[in-house]
Amino acid sequence: MITEAEQREAQGYAAERLGAAGIVLTDEEAAAIEVADFGLGRLREIGLQILVYVNTDRYCAKELVLYPGQLCPEHRHPPFDGTPGKEETFRCRRGSVELWVAGDRIPLEPGEQFTIPSDTLHWFQAGDEGAVVSEFSSASRDDLDIFTDPRIVRAPRVAENPT
Amino acid sequence: MITEAEQREAQGYAAERLGAAGIVLTDEEAAAIEVADFGLGRLREIGLQILVYVNTDRYCAKELVLYPGQLCPEHRHPPFDGTPGKEETFRCRRGSVELWVAGDRIPLEPGEQFTIPSDTLHWFQAGDEGAVVSEFSSASRDDLDIFTDPRIVRAPRVAENPT
Numbered sequence: 001m002i003t004e005a006e007q008r009e010a011q012g013y014a015a016e017r018l019g020a021a022g023i024v025l026t027d028e029e030a031a032a033i034e035v036a037d038f039g040l041g042r043l044r045e046i047g048l049q050i051l052v053y054v055n056t057d058r059y060c061a062k063e064l065v066l067y068p069g070q071l072c073p074e075h076r077h078p079p080f081d082g083t084p085g086k087e088e089t090f091r092c093r094r095g096s097v098e099l100w101v102a103g104d105r106i107p108l109e110p111g112e113q114f115t116i117p118s119d120t121l122h123w124f125q126a127g128d129e130g131a132v133v134s135e136f137s138s139a140s141r142d143d144l145d146i147f148t149d150p151r152i153v154r155a156p157r158v159a160e161n162p163t
Numbered sequence: 164m165i166t167e168a169e170q171r172e173a174q175g176y177a178a179e180r181l182g183a184a185g186i187v188l189t190d191e192e193a194a195a196i197e198v199a200d201f202g203l204g205r206l207r208e209i210g211l212q213i214l215v216y217v218n219t220d221r222y223c224a225k226e227l228v229l230y231p232g233q234l235c236p237e238h239r240h241p242p243f244d245g246t247p248g249k250e251e252t253f254r255c256r257r258g259s260v261e262l263w264v265a266g267d268r269i270p271l272e273p274g275e276q277f278t279i280p281s282d283t284l285h286w287f288q289a290g291d292e293g294a295v296v297s298e299f300s301s302a303s304r305d306d307l308d309i310f311t312d313p314r315i316v317r318a319p320r321v322a323e324n325p326t
């Protein structure tokens with residue numbers, strides 16, 4: 001769980017990093033940036049900031065923003081609705097990211113990309129400058145993601161304000 | 164048909180415009196930018212520059228670059244291989260573009276986007292500053308595109324050098 005203040009701060013960081021990468025957002029998009037701590041309460045170490053441009057029942061496009069050293073924990077995208085599960089292409093825009101796919105290390109610098117097959121275990125971690133990564137994929141169903149660490153809760157929960 | 168010089172010049176223009184939008188390309192990507200004159204030989208008026216990031220059998224992502232006032236002529240993406248045809252989302256990054264979808268005018272400024280249903284007639288034209296437009300879509304099969312103008316040839320042809 002994260003606090004509203006943590007969520008706002010991470011949204012602000014992500015919007016600033018996207019802007020520095022030349023990406024123009026509407027105010028509504030900046031306010032809708034998802035901040036995921038995976039239920040572990042250690043956002044700056046294990047977490048992800050996500051802007052979803054579009055997610056139809058056929059394809060999806062997102063921007064992922066990571067703090068320096070921030071890590072998205074190992075998971076896979078299983079088959080659903082008769083499809084083989086989400087296939088996704090990561091393209092590094094700014095900073096750097098180290099992607100691990102089925103045990104292989106794939107370092108990505110700006111302008112480099114890699115396509116992760118469906119239903120394949122992967123995790124990734126930003127380098128010292130953080131990272132902005134575009135994700136192009138088939139339809140996204142984050143609620144179906146299967147994480148290796150059983151403590152993980154994918155849907156972000158934000159603590160309610162004390163009243 | 165375009166000449167090799169026209170092709171090189173348009174590739175250089177597109178690479179420069181993508182760079183100005185903050186998009187980092189590899190040298191191989193810059194050299195692979197597609198220059199389409201639709202067989203009409205009036206590239207600056209009717210044409211398109213295209214960088215394909217990825218095109219799997221499930222999804223596709225491209226950048227489209229247009230010269231000021233350049234127009235991509237009316238076409239649709241028909242059903243194929245048991246799919247309803249290509250569905251695509253245009254997101255304006257720089258400049259401006261006027262999109263026409265089934266007779267409706269949809270002007271797009273940076274940060275604005277629109278999703279075009281499959282098998283639906285559409286065309287678009289850049290504003291006075293040209294445009295950089297991201298395209299997110301289901302799988303792309305440009306060779307199947309159906310253009311309203313029967314003179315159009317989708318696959319670019321480049322004149323061979325005189326020897």
